[in-house]
Amino acid sequence: xxxxxxxxxxxxxxxxxxxxxxxxxxxxxxxxxxxxxxxxxxxxxxxxxxxxxxxxxxxxxxxxxxxxxxxxxxxxxxxxxxxxxxxxxxxxxxxxxxxxxxxxxxxxxxxxxxxxxxxxxxxxxxxxxxxxxxxxxxxxxxxxxxxxxxxxxxxxxxxxxxxxxxxxxxxxxxxxxxxxxxxxxxxxxxxxxxxxxxxxxxxxxxxxxxxxxxxxxxxxxxxxxxxxxxxxxxxxxxxxxxxxxxxxxxxxxxxxxxxxxxxxxxxxxxxxxxxxxxxxxxxxxxxxxxxxxxxxxxxxxxxxxxxxxxxxxxxxxxxxxxxxxxxxxxxxxxxxxxxxxxxxxxxxx
Numbered sequence: 505x506x507x508x509x510x511x512x513x514x515x516x517x518x519x520x521x522x523x524x525x526x527x528x529x530x531x532x533x534x535x536x537x538x539x540x541x542x543x544x545x546x547x548x549x550x551x552x553x554x555x556x557x558x559x560x561x562x563x564x565x566x567x568x569x570x571x572x573x574x575x576x577x578x579x580x581x582x583x584x585x586x587x588x589x590x591x592x593x594x595x596x597x598x599x600x601x602x603x604x605x606x607x608x609x610x611x612x613x614x615x616x617x618x619x620x621x622x623x624x625x626x627x628x629x630x631x632x633x634x635x636x637x638x639x640x641x642x643x644x645x646x647x648x649x650x651x652x653x654x655x656x657x658x659x660x661x662x663x664x665x666x667x668x669x670x671x672x673x674x675x676x677x678x679x680x681x682x683x684x685x686x687x688x689x690x691x692x693x694x695x696x697x698x699x700x701x702x703x704x705x706x707x708x709x710x711x712x713x714x715x716x717x718x719x720x721x722x723x724x725x726x727x728x729x730x731x732x733x734x735x736x737x738x739x740x741x742x743x744x745x746x747x748x749x750x751x752x753x754x755x756x757x758x759x760x761x762x763x764x765x766x767x768x769x770x771x772x773x774x775x776x777x778x779x780x781x782x783x784x785x786x787x788x789x790x791x792x793x794x795x796x797x798x799x800x801x802x803x804x805x806x807x808x809x810x811x812x813x814x815x816x817x818x819x820x821x822x823x824x825x826x827x828x829x830x831x832x833x834x835x836x837x838x839x840x841x842x843x844x845x846x847x848x849x850x851x852x853x
Contacts, residue, residue: 530838538831545823553816556764556808558731565758565803572687572756572772576607577680577722578694578793581616581742582715584670585609585677586663587707589698592683594690607681614674660703667707680721689799694718695792704790712783716750716791717742723795726771729761729806735776747791748782754797757804764808773804 580588590607611620679694696704696714708714720739728734741750754776761769774797783791 530842531835534831534835534838538827541831542824542827545827546820549816549819549823553811553813556810559807559809561805561807563803563805565799565801567687567758567803570687571684572799573726574683574685574692575681575722575724575726576683576692577678577720579612579616579676579678579719579721580694580716581612581676581719582674582717583677583696584667584675585611585620586667586670587696587699587704588677588679588694589696590679590683590692590694591697592685592690592692594686594688596688607679607683610678610680612676612678614676616676618678619675660700664703664706671707678721687799689797691794691796693792693794696790697792711787711790712747712785714747714791715743716747716793718750718793724772725756725774725797726759727769729759729769729771732771732773735774741780746782748780749789749791749794751779751781751794751796753777753779754795755800756797757800757802760803760805762805762807764810 574592576590588609608621610618613619683692685692695716696708699707704711704714718741720736722734723736724734736752754774756772756774759771759773761771763769
């Protein structure tokens, strides 16, 4: 019997007799408020526990011999598809545009609606087979001499008429697809460099009339992961009564995203700065949009993690206990305030 009494003396929650308890309307109101607060905070904590958070880690990039996927989706509202070409060159000077390349061109009318489509890989291959890049001046001089001597062939004349008609109709072009290039520094650009210089001169009557206004819908270097922001998406550069060359300097950061399910997604994120060089009166170059990229030697690993269950229980106890204590204090204060307000005043004679 003495042991039971000793144990009862340790009870931190003594019970009062039922007839000694007094229930009030103010206590019921405070109880309802407390329950609402506890339920709201419980749902918030449960949502906080179930959502994952990310941890960033950095290490040296050890990847070798892999390719770099370049996803492009760019609209040129002032240039027809027939004059646009895509070229990609790495730092060694090797062309990668025709290797595992899937590039499409969509013809757009002056309202931006699609009126035709064309697979670009074969077109680029033919253009580079017969015309080298604009930077190779010696080859252009030989080719220009031949054209000057023999004149344009029927195909070139038909193309000039077709492009001029497209320009008059306000045709544009959307270039999209994927370039797989070597994992080294390089650049890719979209321009009229695939044209013979005399053909381009006949079409545009000078490089100052080549309008390389463009809208970048998407530019990425791998699949997207949650929270990824590609800084060039939605970029719009529209030229009025001028022309020039746009250069985007891109720093690519290799990235691995590790899902909570242990699935690993290799991709890349990047930062960018841009530069615009307006055309001058006697410039011999032609306008273009360049994307010059370099790779960081550091890999960023982003891991999804979930908060521990023990952490969730600790926060839950703190919320429930704190709310219960606060509502208890509020109930006592309200009861005493109502008691003082309703207590009849005693008169002294």
